[in-house]
Amino acid sequence: MQDSYTELTLPFGSSSQLLEQYTNASGGIRTGKLMEHLDSLAGSIAYKHMLGPGVETLGRIQETGFYIVTASVDRLDMLSPLNPAHDLRLSGQVIHTGTSSMEVAVKMESVRMGQPDETVLIGKCRFSMVCRDAITNGSRKVCPLVINTAEERSLYNLGEHMKERRKTVALKSLSKVPPSSKEAADLHSFYLKHGEGEDAVAGADHVFMADTVVEKCMLMFPQERNVHQKIFGGYLMRLAYELGFTNASMFTQGHTKFLSLDGISFARPVPIGSILRLRSQIVHTATSSQYPILVHVGVKANVVDVTTGLEQTTNDFRFTWCQEHGSSSxxxxxxxxxxxxxxxxxxxxxxxxxxxxxxxxxxxxR
Structure with a gap:
């Protein structure tokens, strides 16, 4: 398992030039740009697992005989705030393998300059990568993991849990099965309170979901391609994040804090030269003792055929933002x-x- 371990340090605390490239409008770090690195790191880790720890360049896919793509991102949870004054260390490794799939766990840690032992866990992210044959595009077997320690066994079990949880979530998807009786009751209660009578008119305390849509259309240029000559998945993550953040900010009418990437599915690649339509929508709002305002945003990415007008979904993104006590709308x-x-x-x-x-x-x- 340790053979695929990889880490990357972004020296925000010691490089003002680098920090300038990542600074957002509020003086913090652009989370969307970090997502590009996380996806790239997960891909590098998966290739390192397949090619061996001593290989430093990928080479041509046709010569390698296989390629690796991101199938999904389970979650990215922000557990502590990003500190622009500290360096940021990204690290991860393959923790589980199936027949043609790999589970990659990546974490972000804040490191004080000159104090490498003083680290703070910022976030954890989990990727599912799949290996494909370069000629047939069918599934390709991956190298199995050798488990040597109790800690590695614990990580392997976590990867197994992640894989099984995805299957369970897929089986319980509302696109396949009806909601539970409790969910139906919650929805009905919400409808009675906000969805009929005088309250059915959008007002100060509620907005119809259809009125929260924010869209963006873009032409996909070759500068954003990956090694497979398709648009880089991390770039799509950044675009979706930034559109979702914009929508959440307009909806809450104030500053929002990123809490989690709740899932990404990669249905098909985005070709160079295609037109990409990103459609974001506020799909749920709530409150909690910790956060007075929670906003869950869905972003769907579609490739548009300009000759027919038909669209195909390539990605489905889910994000959660919040507002904190003392700074909420x-x-x-x-x-x-x-x-x-x-x-x-x-x-x-x-x-x-x-x-x-x-x-x-x-x-x-903990």
Whole structure:
């Protein structure tokens, strides 16, 4: 397992020039740009696992005989704030292998300049990578992991849990099965409070989901290509993040803090020269004892065929932002679904917020 271990340090604390490239409008770090690095690092780790720790260059895919793509990103949870005055260390390794898949765990740590032992865990991210044959594009077997220590066995079990959890979540997807009785009751109660009568008119405390849509269309240039001559997945993550952040900020009417990337699915690659339509939408809002305002945002990426007008979904992104006590907007505006499809999105957002709250609670207990 240690053969695939890789780390990268971004010296924000010691390089003002580097920090300038990553500084956002609030003086913090551009999280979207970090997502590009996380995806690139996960890919590098997966190739290192397949090619061996001594290999430093990938070479041509045709000569290697295989290529690796990101199948999904399970979660990215921000557990501590990013500090621009400290360096940021990104590290990770393959923790589980299947027949043609690899689970990659990546973490971000803040490191005080001159104090390498003083680290703070910033966030954890989990990637699922799959290996494909360079000629047939079919699945390709990956090198199995050799487990040597109890710690590695624990990480392997975590990777197994991640894989099984994805299967369970897929089986319980609202696109396949109806909501539970409790979810149906919650939705009905919410509808009675906000979705009928005088309250059915959007007002100061609620907004219809269809009215929260923010879109962006872009031409995909070759400068953003990956080694497979497609648009780099990390770049798509950054675009989706920034559009989602914009939408969350306009919806909450104030500054928002990024909490988690709740999931990304990669359905198909984005070709160079294609037109990409990004569509963001607020799908759920809530409040908690820790955060007075929580906003869950879905961003869908579609490739548009300009000759026919047809669109194909390439990626589905889910993010959560919040506002903290002392800096939140005066009122939480609830997002109200009007159609059955929107109601299912509302419930999916509710599920994501509940999972995120559970993960943050576990981190606080530690």
């Amino acid at each position: 005066p009122n939480l505006r609830h997002v109200v679904p009007k159609t059955y499809k929107e109601a299912m999105l509302w419930l999916e957002g509710k599920r994501a917020l509940e999972v995120g709250a559970e993960i943050r609670e576990q981190h606080l207990r």
